[in-house]
Amino acid sequence: MQKTLIVVGLIVLLLVPTLTDLAGQPALLSLVTRILIYSIAAASLNFILGYGGMVSFGHAAFFGVGGYVVGILFVHHGSGEPLLGFIPGSNQLLVTLPLAVIVAGAFAGLVGALSLRTSGVQFIMITLAFAQMLYFLFVSLKTYGGEDGIIIRRSNELFGLDMRDKAVMYYVILVVWAGFFVLLWRLIQSSFGTVIKGIRQNERRMAALGFAPYRYKLYAFVLAGAGAGLAGALMANFLRFTSPDMLHWSKSGELMIMVILGGVGSFFGPILGAGAFLVLESFLAGWSEHWPLALGLILLVVVLGTKGGLGGLIGKLAAWATRGRT
């Protein structure tokens, strides 16, 4: 059942550019592209939040770092001047993407190593604090556009493909997206993933079993940061723009909303959540400029009324419907 759904879903995703082209709705294609990108970031947050029980309120920082790696490398590629005097710029996707992942992961290692010494409210706030620090750092860096951010005039190159074509860009992102989720699936099923889930349930028990919780949590935090960095790098390429807005704390909030909308700790939840959030946002924004009001109220209902997000809501509705029938 689940396998058929996945296959059908993949076929639909492959057909999206053709379908939107036929329907004459190019805006829909970019909406789906954004859903793919955000679902990577949301899924990486879900990995530590849902599976690992670490409520990070600064996940947008790693998203932004990924974006800025692409942006900064582009700036130095354009000017020909190496970064810090020895790192040459680049506009090759095969260089920038892995680098964004590595840099975001390394930064997550630093943040995680310090933040994971605390827990609970303090953990939420210290992750937020690191994200805010980075936000203000990029706002104040005039060399890289400050508050205005970096405009990336041309997307990164890949095998001579025409990356300006929205459909080509979509397929590239789709391939990366699929690869990411296959890896994530294997990670969650692996013994490492099991340890992470165990730590969420009972940290002391895992310690007694001989797994040092701090180290495992830190590894998970680094992987999640790297995932968000990947999403950020894709976003910078897709929008051809990076700005401090990518690291703003409300962006961390949005990622959390996506995770919770889709259902915390469920594998397909973040995809569902990112889709629901972005569709809702673009639908409401087209309907009224006061769309955040409706979004706020809907969120309240979802949080207060359901446990387990949209997945839980669908399950509840299904149960209610079958009960109504009998």
Place this chain on the structure above:
Amino acid sequence: MILILEQLLNGLQYGVMLFLLAAGLTLIFGIMGVINLAHGSLYMVGAYAGTWVATATGSYWLGLPAALAAAALTGFAIEALVIRRLYARDHLDQVLATFALILTFNQLIILGFGRQPVFTLMPEAFAVSIELLPGLFYPPYRLLIIATGLVVALGLYLLINRTKIGMLVRAGATNRDMVRALGVDIRLLYTIVFGLGALLAGLAGYMAGPISAVQVGMGEQILLATFVVVVVGGVGSIKGAFVAGLMLGIIDTMLRAFLPGLLRHVMPASEADALGIGIASMGIYLLMALVLLVRPKGLFAAGA
């Protein structure tokens, strides 16, 4: 020297403001275990309601009770409708639900008052600068804020340490479940504490009006700084909120005032200004990270 004294007073005034917000927030945190991101919205509601009444009547002092009443009533409504359902939930649901409240309140204010900052009134008696020391002219309105904050701090100290409600609040911050097990009507206590926090937030919002702009989003700007104060001071501790509030208020103001000037000695002026402001904005977060690394529960954590 005069400049430093002046900035010190500004920092004190900002710190007092942070304390007014943090006092309520730390109690809500410590006693109910709820992360209330919408605390900044109460600050905004107080500012808008008070300013609206003050402009309509032409009197600053008539705006004050309006601000307090509006913030307290909004606080009671939020507590009864939303927060009450969150007590037993995890932090994640609380963050999300109160984040949704921020979105809702901001849009309601935009619908009612528009996006433009609202014109505010300054009490006439406090409008003209007075000479505190030879050469040091200072707006008395800011001194009024400092005085109000100190009076509130004293009042809270007496309330927490000398009354029965205060005793329950202290007990609740130390061990919530035990207080409930002893047969205290914890629900009523929650409502009182939340109402008190809302009242203080409304007071802070209204008083901040003439100094900083009354506009949508004013709550979020100060909210993050308030959270830093709460966490640095230790969750549930009024004393911690007071010490951390004043400390961070002064540090933040000093960095903003003097760092760009210092950096100008080593780099071009425009870059120095941008970088100085940026680092100054990072200052309090850096401090919080440092404090938490040394004392993971904050400086004066209740029940620690």
